[in-house]
Amino acid sequence: MGFVIWTLTAALFFLVLLFTRSRSGLLGFAVADLVFWGLVLFGSSRLPKQNQGTALKRVGVPFFLLHFSFFLIVFLNGTHIDAVDRWATLGAWKSRLSSTAQPADHSAVTNEATASGYVAPLLESGGTESGKIRRYVWQGAISAWRSSTKTMLIGTGTETFAFAFYQFKPKGHNLTSEWDFLYNKAHNEYLNYLTTTGVLGLGSYLLFFGSFVLWFVKVQMSKLKAQSNVKAQSSKNSLDFGFDWKFDIWILELSLFAAWLSILVTNFFGFSVVVTQLFLFLFPAIIIAGNIRSDQHAVLVSLPFLASTHKRRIAAFIVMVAGLVIATRIGLLWYADTLFASGYRASRIDxxxxxxxxxxxxxxxxxxxxxxxxxxxxxxxGLAILAIEQKDATGAAAFIKQSVRASDTAITISPNNVNFWKTRTKIYYTFSAFDGAFNDAAIEALEHAQKLSPADPKIPYNLAILTGRNGQNDRSIELLKHTIDLKQNYRDAYYALWVFYKEIKKPELGRAILADYLTKVDPADKDFQERMNE
Structure with missing residues (x-):
């Protein structure tokens, strides 16, 4: 009964994995499955002939039932990977057989393709394929790592990928559906280590991975070698591997090792979270701890200053107080986050x-x-605007000062956070409706943001709007041209450029911009088609 429950649990977990549509997770599972059963079969084949039959019998039934259930789930549900589902699902075979029985109407397909020669932009037809997005993010990560000798050695700093990527974001990323997303990870754990901690940081991880793999292989080979010198076992539930090891414990070791390898695989296409990072170190620790032989003694550290009972009680009290202080501090930080989240939501509803x-x-x-x-x-x-609307000049002035002071503090603590400079721009832009001097301050803040994120098309676009308010139409036009160069399908930039060309009495250039958009981006844009005739 227990075996049936565990088999059904494994099948359920596999189904849940498919529901996530995570290709990296499925690949990690495939690698772990191959490694685990490969090691089991290899290890069983190295046992004495008297024990091989017992070992293979114990693993053969689970192997067959588990993989049959996995195949059945894939056959009925699919993996959401076209290359696999095309040949491994019931629906695909039904479609293939029905199309074989009925001749296809090729003329209809040809006519449809001819009538619809335009392919909708990705933002209209769906998100960009994740592999393409990852390539751009990885390209930015490598560029950030190669930016200087210092970053090549020690990286940009731990947990600074979001800042580094903005500075080295590839222009091609602006044509993806995630062009304005914030990336705080490289979507490749190893590139993330390389970018933020350099060769030294990544090297330390690779040294750990390689050392543990070599140690594990060495230990397993020594166990199999020891087993070859042991007489055949009379009990089918007890296969002695020397060092007081049993068959079930050996299987557990192999499963933990295979699971650990799956983390290495998924980390290549994604990034670690708290649980997986714990497993990354916990699984090797369990395996190593389990291989401490009974004749090996633990290293004991002597602490003479705790010899008396009175001193031990004092030490225990100090530890308890320190633990209480730390727990209280963590609780206060958590409560601060809840207050911030509440304030954030309140701000979004004015x-x-x-x-x-x-x-x-x-x-x-x-x-x-x-x-x-x-x-x-x-x-x-926002409070300053409310005060201005209520004709409270004194209150408005106080809120303006507090708002600017809060922005100053944020930038002082984190001067390379481009989002803080964007917020500062929005604050100054808000106040510029009542005091034109703030418009210049908004331009200055946004220019600094552009230095931190030179490939962000929203920055030159908004700079064009701000400089246009100052009557600098020529500069606005150049900024909008640069915006379109960064993102060739940025509709708002084309429209703004058309407006500025009309402003300076050059409508023919404005129509040329609209025609360029209709030709290269979206021929079906009715609004632009109508404006072409104005």
Whole structure:
């Protein structure tokens, strides 16, 4: 009964894996499955002939039942990978057999293809294929790592990939469906190590991986060699591998090793999370701890200052107090985050009083978090606008100062966070409606953001709008041309460029821009077609 329950559980987990549509997860499973059963069969074949039959019998039935259930799930549900589903699913074979029985109407297909020669942009027809997006992210990661000798050796700094990628983002990434996403990881754990910790950081991980694999192979080979010198076992449930090891424990070791390898595979196409990172070190630790022989003694560390009972009690009290302090601090940080989240949501529905209050309380609990100050600046800017609308000049002036001060603090703590500079731009832009001097400050902030993220098309686009408000139409036009160069399908930039050309009395150039968009991006844009005739 227990075996049936575990088999059904394994089948359920495999089905859940398919529902995630994670190709890296499926590949990791395939590698772990191949390694585990390969090692089991190899190890069983190296046993004495008297024990081979027992070992193969114990693993043969689970192997067959598990893989039959996996095949059945794939056959009925599919893997959501076209290359696999085309040959391994019931639906695909039904379609293939029905198409064989009925001749295809090739003329209809030809006519349809001719009538619809335009292929919709990816943003209209669906998201960009993840592999293409990953290639751009990996390209940016490598460019960031190669940016200087320092970064090649020690990287850009731990957990700084989001900042580094902005500076070296490939222009081609702007043509994907995730062109304006924030990437705080490289979607490849090893490239993430390389970018943020350099050769030294990645090398330490690779040294750990290689050392453990070599150690594991050496231990397993020594066990199999020891087993060849052991007489045939009379009990089918007890196969002695020397060192007091049993067959079930050996299987557990192989399963943990295969599971550990699956993490290495999935990390190549993604990034680690807390649980997988724990397993990355915990699985080897379990295997190593389990291989400590009974004749090996643990290393004992003597602590003479804890010899007396009184001193041990004092030490225990100190540890308890320290633990309580740490737990309290963690609890306060968590509570600060909940306050911030509440304030963030309130700000999004224009409840600026509640937002400012909650964020202020969050800052009091965790004054070193720049994100709190950044959001506080936005909330206070909203309060300043409300005060202006209520004709409260004194209150508005106070809120403006507080808003700018909060933005200053966020940038002081984290000067290379491009999003903070964008927030600063929005704050100044908001105030520029009442004081034109803030428009220049907004331009200055956005120009700094452009230095941090030179391939972001939104930055030159917004710079064009801001400089246009100052009457610098020629510069706005150049900025919009640069925007289109960064992102050739950016509709808003084409439209803005058309507006500016009309502004400077050059409508023919504006029509040429619209025609360029209709030719290269979307021939079916009716709005642009109508404006062509204006």
């Amino acid at each position: 409840s600026y009083v509640q937002a400012a209050d909650n964020i202020e309380r969050a800052i009091a609990l965790n004054p070193g978090e720049p994100l709190y100050y950044d959001e506080a600046g936005s909330a206070l800017a």
